[in-house]
Amino acid sequence: MKLTKERIVDAGMATFAEVGYHGLSMRRVAERLGAHAGSLYYHVRGKDELLALMADRVCRQAYDAGTAALAGLPPEATWHDAIEAQAEALRRTIQQHPGGAVLLADSPRTLSSGALSLMERLLQTLLDAGVPAAHCVVAADTLLSHVTGFVLQERGNSPAPPVTAEVHADLRTRFPLIIERMPRPSRDDMFQRSVRLLCAGFATLVEE
Amino acid sequence: MKLTKERIVDAGMATFAEVGYHGLSMRRVAERLGAHAGSLYYHVRGKDELLALMADRVCRQAYDAGTAALAGLPPEATWHDAIEAQAEALRRTIQQHPGGAVLLADSPRTLSSGALSLMERLLQTLLDAGVPAAHCVVAADTLLSHVTGFVLQERGNSPAPPVTAEVHADLRTRFPLIIERMPRPSRDDMFQRSVRLLCAGFATLVEE
DNA sequence: AAACTTTTCCAACACCGTTCGAAATACGTG
DNA sequence: CACGTATTTCGAACGGTGTTGGAAAAGTTT
Numbered sequence: 070m071k072l073t074k075e076r077i078v079d080a081g082m083a084t085f086a087e088v089g090y091h092g093l094s095m096r097r098v099a100e101r102l103g104a105h106a107g108s109l110y111y112h113v114r115g116k117d118e119l120l121a122l123m124a125d126r127v128c129r130q131a132y133d134a135g136t137a138a139l140a141g142l143p144p145e146a147t148w149h150d151a152i153e154a155q156a157e158a159l160r161r162t163i164q165q166h167p168g169g170a171v172l173l174a175d176s177p178r179t180l181s182s183g184a185l186s187l188m189e190r191l192l193q194t195l196l197d198a199g200v201p202a203a204h205c206v207v208a209a210d211t212l213l214s215h216v217t218g219f220v221l222q223e224r225g226n227s228p229a230p231p232v233t234a235e236v237h238a239d240l241r242t243r244f245p246l247i248i249e250r251m252p253r254p255s256r257d258d259m260f261q262r263s264v265r266l267l268c269a270g271f272a273t274l275v276e277e
Numbered sequence: 278m279k280l281t282k283e284r285i286v287d288a289g290m291a292t293f294a295e296v297g298y299h300g301l302s303m304r305r306v307a308e309r310l311g312a313h314a315g316s317l318y319y320h321v322r323g324k325d326e327l328l329a330l331m332a333d334r335v336c337r338q339a340y341d342a343g344t345a346a347l348a349g350l351p352p353e354a355t356w357h358d359a360i361e362a363q364a365e366a367l368r369r370t371i372q373q374h375p376g377g378a379v380l381l382a383d384s385p386r387t388l389s390s391g392a393l394s395l396m397e398r399l400l401q402t403l404l405d406a407g408v409p410a411a412h413c414v415v416a417a418d419t420l421l422s423h424v425t426g427f428v429l430q431e432r433g434n435s436p437a438p439p440v441t442a443e444v445h446a447d448l449r450t451r452f453p454l455i456i457e458r459m460p461r462p463s464r465d466d467m468f469q470r471s472v473r474l475l476c477a478g479f480a481t482l483v484e485e
Numbered sequence: 486a487a488a489c490t491t492t493t494c495c496a497a498c499a500c501c502g503t504t505c506g507a508a509a510t511a512c513g514t515g
Numbered sequence: 516c517a518c519g520t521a522t523t524t525c526g527a528a529c530g531g532t533g534t535t536g537g538a539a540a541a542g543t544t545t
Contacts, residue, residue: 072492094532107535108493116533174382174429185452192454204470206455210430211423211471218426221382222418244393246400246413254415262412263419269481270474280523302501315504316524324502 072104074112078122082166085123090168095119117176124176127169128183131162135190148198149268155191156216156264163220170221188213199275208271215267223256280312282320286330290374293331298376303327325384332384335377336391339370343398356406357476363399364424364472371428378429396421407483416479423475431464 070076080101085093095116096106113119138154163169191209200208254262278284288309293301303324307314321327346362371377399417408416448455 095534096532105494106533107495110534111492171379171382174379182451185448185455189452189454196454207467207470208474210467211427211474214426214430214471215419215423216426217429218422218424219419221425221429222422243390244397246397246404259415259418262415263422266416266419266478266482267475268478270476270478273477274474303503304501313525314502315526318503319523 070103072102072108072112074122076102077109077112077119078126081119081123082126085168085172086166090171120172121176121181124172125181125183127162127166127173128181128187130165131159132183132186132190134158134162135187148194149265149272151194151198152191152212152268152271153261153264155187155194156212157261159187159213159216160220160260163217164223170217170223173217174221195271198271200271201274201276204274208274212264212267215263219260219263280310280316280320282330284310285317285320285327286334289327289331290334293376293380294374298379328380329384329389332380333389333391335370335374335381336389336395338373339367340391340394340398342366342370343395356402357473357480359402359406360399360420360476360479361469361472363395363402364420365468367395367421367424368428368468371425372431378425378431381425382429403479406479408479409482409484412482416482420472420475423471427468427471 077098080098081093084097084101088097095109098119099106099109109119113122135155135158138158139151142150142154163173166172188209191212192205195205195208196202285306288306289301292305292309296305303317304314306327307317317327321330343363343366346366347359350358350362371381374380396417399420400413403413403416404410
């Protein structure tokens with residue numbers, strides 16, 4: 070079958086899901102398509118462009134997931150709910166691809182039309198909520214970078230660290246607050262609450 | 278001169294600053310030390326460990342920068358100022374290393390003692406501010422992941438994208454909010470305001 | 486069918502992380 | 516000092532990577 074930018078990105082996403090970020094190579098992507106690595110370069114400038122295209126696709130998926138989530142919202146939902154729905158959709162979408170956060174992190178977000186779509190809708194939500202235009206960009210940017218950062222951190226912590234008892238005791242004396250006194254809610258819970266925290270901040274900007 | 282874990286991390290940081298994340302190789306690090314690549318493996322398990330050590334060093338630097346910033350605060354400073362100072366110190370430190378955000382992103386933050394130090398102090402600040410312990414971890418985590426995400430986004434935008442007039446016109450019709458109506462404050466300004474936004478969210482948690 | 490364009494192959498290049506046995510160096514002991 | 520041992524470095528090698536460029540194939544137009 071003929072080689073296409075679209076099909077290459079497809080294969081890229083599939084390979085990415087299988088072998089992760091570090092295992093993604095042009096040769097493996099080509100192999101999945103029954104082609105040779107060099108052939109990809111006729112359709113794609115290099116690995117960088119492929120990664121950028123993949124990142125854009127993730128943004129697009131997140132956008133679609135967001136529209137679905139927004140559509141499922143009850144009519145009495147507030148703008149808090151709308152923002153929460155978009156944030157959660159973005160997080161879930163990134164999470165679906167192992168290492169997907171790094172993917173987004175490694176390619177410039179601006180001028181990727183998928184990323185711009187996400188931004189645009191978020192801005193609209195905030196404007197509708199009554200946040201003055203002058204503050205909207207800051208607010209939307211804050212939310213987006215927060216979600217990215219959160220998922221990034223999440224992935225780093227996910228392989229449960231093998232903590233020996235000895236290490237734990239050491240940590241307890243050196244970082245008493247973290248280890249001892251702090252309740253550790255689930256990541257899902259923490260994410261929801263952190264987004265609500267942001268919304269509370271946004272609310273202080275709303276002009277009646 | 279003798280090879281050491283410490284000296285290897287030094288050379289790693291220097292090489293990293295010169296050639297960036299993608300250009301960092303064991304061979305280049307070794308070359309800077311007048312040694313061969315294989316020799317590094319006697320002191321370091323592999324490139325992963327080197328990167329983790331480097332990430333930890335960045336956290337340490339950020340911690341020290343934070344203490345300096347806190348010390349320079351006037352006595353009438355509020356807890357908002359204290360959090361802002363720590364966030365700004367972290368951002369500046371990460372920024373000093375090109376691609377430093379990706380460095381932090383690619384290594385697990387937990388169990389890195391530098392990262393834990395950052396977290397611990399942030400928790401203390403929030404506790405002193407009156408945020409109940411049950412919410413502190415969420416708040417601190419939110420702030421840290423926000424700063425990371427922000428710098429990440431910042432770096433992606435930094436190489437000013439070559440926007441042709443044609444592309445700009447296309448974007449204007451497709452994303453009117455972003456391109457047209459939104460004022461674009463400086464990144465410094467945006468960062469400060471986003472942190473204040475977070476603080477406003479934290480303030481709603483404070484029990485009198 | 487011939488001329489031409491688009492697409493794919495394939496071999497090669499330079500570089501990468503990592504391993505391993507052999508050298509070399511340092512060091513404590515007789 | 517000399518000798519044996521432990522620590523450290525070398526240097527070559529292996530399999531893998533992104534990328535290139537000319538030859539070959541496939542498709543299209545005249």
